[in-house]
Amino acid sequence: MKRKNLFLSLALVSLALIIGFSACKKKTDTITFAVSSITAGGVNINGATVPNNVPANTTSIVVGFTLAVNPLSATSDKISLVRGYDTTAIPLTITVVGSTITLGIAEGLGNGSLYQLSFKAGISSTDGEVVGAFNRSFTTIGNFIPDGMIAYWTFENNADDQVGSFNPAAGGIIDLSYADSYKASQGKAGSFNGTTTLVEIPNGDQLDNTDSFTLSFWVKSDSSKHGQFVMGLAGWYGFQFEISGDFKSCKLAAQYKFTGPPAGTGSEDLWFPADGNLGWQGWTFCRDLTSAGGLPFVIASKWANIVCRYNAATKVGTMYINGQKEKEQDFNLWPAGDPKTTVTGLECDPTVTNKTFVFGFIQDKVDPKITDSWADYNVTTNNHFKGLLDDVMFFHKALTEQEITLMYNSFKP
Numbered sequence: 001m002k003r004k005n006l007f008l009s010l011a012l013v014s015l016a017l018i019i020g021f022s023a024c025k026k027k028t029d030t031i032t033f034a035v036s037s038i039t040a041g042g043v044n045i046n047g048a049t050v051p052n053n054v055p056a057n058t059t060s061i062v063v064g065f066t067l068a069v070n071p072l073s074a075t076s077d078k079i080s081l082v083r084g085y086d087t088t089a090i091p092l093t094i095t096v097v098g099s100t101i102t103l104g105i106a107e108g109l110g111n112g113s114l115y116q117l118s119f120k121a122g123i124s125s126t127d128g129e130v131v132g133a134f135n136r137s138f139t140t141i142g143n144f145i146p147d148g149m150i151a152y153w154t155f156e157n158n159a160d161d162q163v164g165s166f167n168p169a170a171g172g173i174i175d176l177s178y179a180d181s182y183k184a185s186q187g188k189a190g191s192f193n194g195t196t197t198l199v200e201i202p203n204g205d206q207l208d209n210t211d212s213f214t215l216s217f218w219v220k221s222d223s224s225k226h227g228q229f230v231m232g233l234a235g236w237y238g239f240q241f242e243i244s245g246d247f248k249s250c251k252l253a254a255q256y257k258f259t260g261p262p263a264g265t266g267s268e269d270l271w272f273p274a275d276g277n278l279g280w281q282g283w284t285f286c287r288d289l290t291s292a293g294g295l296p297f298v299i300a301s302k303w304a305n306i307v308c309r310y311n312a313a314t315k316v317g318t319m320y321i322n323g324q325k326e327k328e329q330d331f332n333l334w335p336a337g338d339p340k341t342t343v344t345g346l347e348c349d350p351t352v353t354n355k356t357f358v359f360g361f362i363q364d365k366v367d368p369k370i371t372d373s374w375a376d377y378n379v380t381t382n383n384h385f386k387g388l389l390d391d392v393m394f395f396h397k398a399l400t401e402q403e404i405t406l407m408y409n410s411f412k413p
Contacts, residue, residue, distance in 0.1 A: 033129035084114030112144035144410035155190035172200030194386025204357025211312035211345035225386035229362035234369035257347035311398035323408030
């Protein structure tokens with residue numbers, strides 16, 4: 001009897017061990033290697049819908065898995081982040097810790113842009129399981145702004161630079177007020193009285209000492225004031241944007257640098273008369289607006305988005321208004337031997353001693369480079385800017401036409 005009971009006990013123990021082993025094995029086998037979570041800048045991008053609120057200053061994307069990841073399998077040929085509008089691949093640094101892959105983004109992301117995160121098949125767990133390919137998309141928050149912006153003034157009840165260090169000097173804001181902008185979502189705009197308003201920004205030469213260059217801004221110029229200097233740095237010795245007295249033309253006058261001979265700098269106007277005239281040196285395009293009421297119909301007492309661009313690689317300068325190309329000129333078309341054919345970019349004239357950039361006039365009121373009476377800030381009847389100004393952006397790059405169009409469509413009322 002005892003022997004029989006012993007055999008029965010051993011059988012029960014063996015059965016219990018088999019059941020226990022089977023149960024444990026079944027529990028482990030049900031954990032499949034798969035993605036468990038994906039966040040970009042703290043925002044979940046692993047859901048059924050494409051999120052549109054990922055911060056533009058996102059520095060990492062974190063991908064969680066159900067099992068520990070084999071670090072050797074998480075390689076750059078399997079993981080990519082691509083910007084939608086121009087298919088640019090965003091540089092990533094890949095770090096694997098346990099069951100998490102972190103993708104570092106060194107340069108940040110542009111505002112209002114669509115991105116696609118792609119994983120090719122081949123990411124494996126430490127025990128050899130492999131996850132299939134997958135994609136996730138997201139859009140960064142806000143209006144579309146390309147990367148590379150170095151200064152941005154939004155005039156939200158202040159005149160501070162929102163992305164860089166180009167803030168007004170102490171006491172450098174004179175008679176500036178604020179009014180509603182071109183649409184409610186843009187809040188406020190700077191309001192200039194046409195006689196004394198001035199915003200002084202030190203070290204303005206750092207804005208235009210560059211090869212490629214883009215300036216974008218929204219402006220509503222009061223047509224009761226004839227002739228307006230919207231902004232400037234020592235006039236054409238640095239750069240200035242001007243609207244003519246009859247509102248029939250506007251221009252960006254700027255100083256350009258040449259390799260020569262002779263090497264040095266010289267001024268040139270990106271001038272748009274809106275009459276279709278191509279009779280000037282280097283002009284390759286000038287839109288004719290005469291049948292539509294001319295330039296006054298576009299900019300006189302109306303909000304307009306103006307973009308001026310210089311592409312150092314092609315030596316071509318272009319002006320856009322409301323997302324449409326209006327004027328283009330090519331320095332390659334100057335006569336052979338002219339130093340302007342050797343232009344390399346923009347540069348403030350070395351003889352300029354006061355490098356203060358200003359909103360509201362052609363140059364600063366202190367130590368002016370241009371000594372003519374019409375360029376004297378203290379004469380209130382001179383061409384001080386009268387109107388509203390908002391969303392002024394500087395880039396040390398030539399924005400593409402696609403970027404300019406996307407930006408205009410994103411911001412426009």
